[in-house]
Amino acid sequence: MKEVLTETDCGNMAKKMDGPTPWPVVGSLLGMINFKEKTLIEWAETYGTVFQLKMGSYNAVALQGYDAIHEAFVAKAKAFSGRIDSEILQKFRNGKGLFFAPYGEFWSNWRSFAKDSFSAVHKTINEGIIAEAFELMKYFTANADVPVDALPHFENATMNVVLQTCFSLRLDENSPKQREIYNLTYDGAISSPKFSLLLFLPWMKWMPGFCGFLRETEDERKKCVKVILDLADQRLNEQKSSQDLVTCFYQSYQSPSEFDRESFALLVQDYLFAGTATTANQLLWILLLLLKNAKCLKKLQEELDQTFTDVGSLIRDSAEGKDQGLNYAKAVMEEGTRLRPIAPTSNMHTTTEDTSVAGFEIKKGTVIIPNLWSVHHDKIKWAPDPETFRPERHLDDYGNFQKSDHVMPFSVGWRSCVGQRIAESENLVYLVALVKSFDISLAEESNDIDITGDSTTLLQPNPFKVVFKERFPNQV
Numbered sequence: 191m192k193e194v195l196t197e198t199d200c201g202n203m204a205k206k207m208d209g210p211t212p213w214p215v216v217g218s219l220l221g222m223i224n225f226k227e228k229t230l231i232e233w234a235e236t237y238g239t240v241f242q243l244k245m246g247s248y249n250a251v252a253l254q255g256y257d258a259i260h261e262a263f264v265a266k267a268k269a270f271s272g273r274i275d276s277e278i279l280q281k282f283r284n285g286k287g288l289f290f291a292p293y294g295e296f297w298s299n300w301r302s303f304a305k306d307s308f309s310a311v312h313k314t315i316n317e318g319i320i321a322e323a324f325e326l327m328k329y330f331t332a333n334a335d336v337p338v339d340a341l342p343h344f345e346n347a348t349m350n351v352v353l354q355t356c357f358s359l360r361l362d363e364n365s366p367k368q369r370e371i372y373n374l375t376y377d378g379a380i381s382s383p384k385f386s387l388l389l390f391l392p393w394m395k396w397m398p399g400f401c402g403f404l405r406e407t408e409d410e411r412k413k414c415v416k417v418i419l420d421l422a423d424q425r426l427n428e429q430k431s432s433q434d435l436v437t438c439f440y441q442s443y444q445s446p447s448e449f450d451r452e453s454f455a456l457l458v459q460d461y462l463f464a465g466t467a468t469t470a471n472q473l474l475w476i477l478l479l480l481l482k483n484a485k486c487l488k489k490l491q492e493e494l495d496q497t498f499t500d501v502g503s504l505i506r507d508s509a510e511g512k513d514q515g516l517n518y519a520k521a522v523m524e525e526g527t528r529l530r531p532i533a534p535t536s537n538m539h540t541t542t543e544d545t546s547v548a549g550f551e552i553k554k555g556t557v558i559i560p561n562l563w564s565v566h567h568d569k570i571k572w573a574p575d576p577e578t579f580r581p582e583r584h585l586d587d588y589g590n591f592q593k594s595d596h597v598m599p600f601s602v603g604w605r606s607c608v609g610q611r612i613a614e615s616e617n618l619v620y621l622v623a624l625v626k627s628f629d630i631s632l633a634e635e636s637n638d639i640d641i642t643g644d645s646t647t648l649l650q651p652n653p654f655k656v657v658f659k660e661r662f663p664n665q666v
Contacts, residue, residue, distance in 0.1 A: 207251070207550050209233070209242035217244025219390060225645045227534035227563035230254065234564065240548045243559075246390030248274070250538075250557035253547065254564040256571070256596055262547045262558065263539075263603030268293075270547075270558055271604045272540035277395060278388035281407040282379060287456040288608060289464060293542050300457055304608045307438040311355055314432050316509045318354030319616050322347035323505045323623045330628060330658040337633035337655035340477065344470035344620070345372075351616055352465045356435040356458050357425045374414040375462045379407040411456075418455040465609050468532050471650050472599070473617045475643075476526030478651050479579045480625075481632050482641055486522065486581055487625070493518045494626040501626045501662075509619045519622050520591040521581035523614070528572075529579055530641075531599040534563035534649050539605060562598055571596050628658040 210218055210233055221229045222245070230252050233241060239254040253259050262270040271293040273279070283290045288304060291297045308315070329343055346363040349372065353359045361368040379385050384403045387394050394400050425436045435458065443450045480487040497515035498504035507513060513520075539558040546552060567576045572583070586592050600607035607613070624630065632639070636654035643651050 207240070207242045208237040209252075210237070212244035215246075216391070217246055218250075219246055223646065227561055227645065227649075230535070230559070230561045231564055231567075234561075239564075240550050245538075245557055245559075247392060248390065248557045249553075250559055251547075251550075251552055252559040252561060254561050255568065256565045258548050259560050259562070259565060259598075260602065263560065263601065263605070266545055266547070267604040269541055269543050269545035270539050272542040272555075274389065274538060274540055274557060276389050276392055278379075278385060278392070278404065278407065281404050282385075282411060283456055283460075284411060284452065286453045287460040289460040289537065293604075296453075300453060301604075301608060303438075303442060304457060304461075307435050308355075308609070308612065310438055311433050311435065314358060314434050315351065315355050315612055315615075317432075318351040318360075319509045319619050320505055321354070321360065322350050322616075323509070323619050325350075326620060327501070327623060327627055330624065331660060334628075334658050334660050337635070337657055339653065339655055341470060341474055341653075344473050345466055347620065348469040348473075348616060349462065349466045351612070352458075352462050354434070355612070356461065357421050358428075358430050358432040358434045358436075359421065359425070370417065371462065372466070374410070374417060375459065376467060378410045378414075379403070380463075414459055415452050415455040418458050419451055422451075422454070461609065464607060465613060468648065469613045469616055471648060472527060472530075472532045472613070473620055475530040475532070475649075475651050476523060476617065476621060477624075477630070477656070478639070478641060478654065479526050479529065480522065481630065481656065483579050486579065487630070490518055490522055490622075491625050494622055498626065501623055504626055505619055505623050508622055509615060511615075513618070516618075516622065517585060517589055517591040518581060519618065520593075521584040523618055523621065524584045524591070524593065524597055525579055525581040527599040528566045528594075528597045529577075530643065530649060530651075531562055531566055532648050532650075533599070533601075534561070534566075534645065536560050536562055536601040537605070560601065562601065565596055565598060568596065624658070627661060629661055631657050631659070633657050 210221070212218055213220060231254065233243070233252070234254040239258050241252055243250050243252060253262055273290055273292050275292060279290050285291055285296070288297065288301055291300070326343060326347055330338070343363070346368070349368065350360050353361060382403070384400060385407070388400060388403070395404055422436045422439075425434070426440065439446070439454050443454075446454070480490065493516065494504065498507070508516065539560070541552055541554050541556045541558060543554050544551070569576055584592055584594065600610040600613070633655035636656070639652055639654045641651070643649050
């Protein structure tokens, strides 16, 4: 066991706290590149459920297990609701949006706007989900009996729900505008290794190529803002009766300043970022886990056949929350997100004030890493088989679905995902529509796919193909 660090040694820990010995300059970053959620669990076996580490230039504390995460993000939400203050994030979001914005009045006001707006546009959201479910069925019907990669079509569906929610707009898959929006959301600065290096090693901006990258990131943000505001202006000029985020914005900000308009645009960009690839990959994980557990897939299909006679009613009722009788379907969703959460360590927080967790004092400005994976794979809570896909664990003795507070794929507390209900509704609707309509199987070349996945920024399944065979021809 290495010598325990004191406040003098680590800079901002007021109480002795153990942790892995940091490497010079990079600290523990090298151990956090791939499957950081598993690395954190390994370290916790040595250093405890709350331990310190160095993340490049930042002092950090990792939280393992339900008790520590709940204490920090629920019981002491204000103290643990900060974000890293970094120049690269300023260039990327200009202190706006929700995902990366610092805690404060601006963030609180826009989070309230987002929550209120989602409630106001629930009909538009539902209509978007229903439309995309039928579009998915049309595509897989047209390509029945041949191996297909489902991910891009799931991404198209989830992106269109965001566009419908924000602009009452739907774009065809791979249309120039759709690809432009997708590329601005995912294929720009945030996908570059330079982004992570500047986030944790901000002094690298003085290195060749990095100063230019900061300028490129700022230019990219401005371009994305322009594209989104152009869509918003286009929406205002259309004679549509639907309620969406654009109409909500102009009801709340009747004469918005350019500051307000940029703030709205970056809120939409955050919604695109958090509601497209993430939601689509989570659905893909659930589908893959079902395909690797044939008995579970059959049981789900039987429930759907017993509960709904036609897929149209199934889609509409489940989108509108009239999903009584879908207990096993909900259990499948819960188990899929438990076993393979798309963001196993969520987004890093910082402390907004001096505080404590599990008896350890933590100074203001400390980076906090919540390991949601440790809750989802807790050996006691999910005994005797935490690594097994078993939806029945989420059903009571009468077969009714029971949601667990130990399944938290959207995190918890003030910084939890504001679009959680939308994502959950989307994936439930798409899953039950496809399982009801098709006999789905892994393509022959994908039978041996490893379900460990690939974990860097997100935990994603390795590429695989599936075959959709129509159960009820000519129904779509």
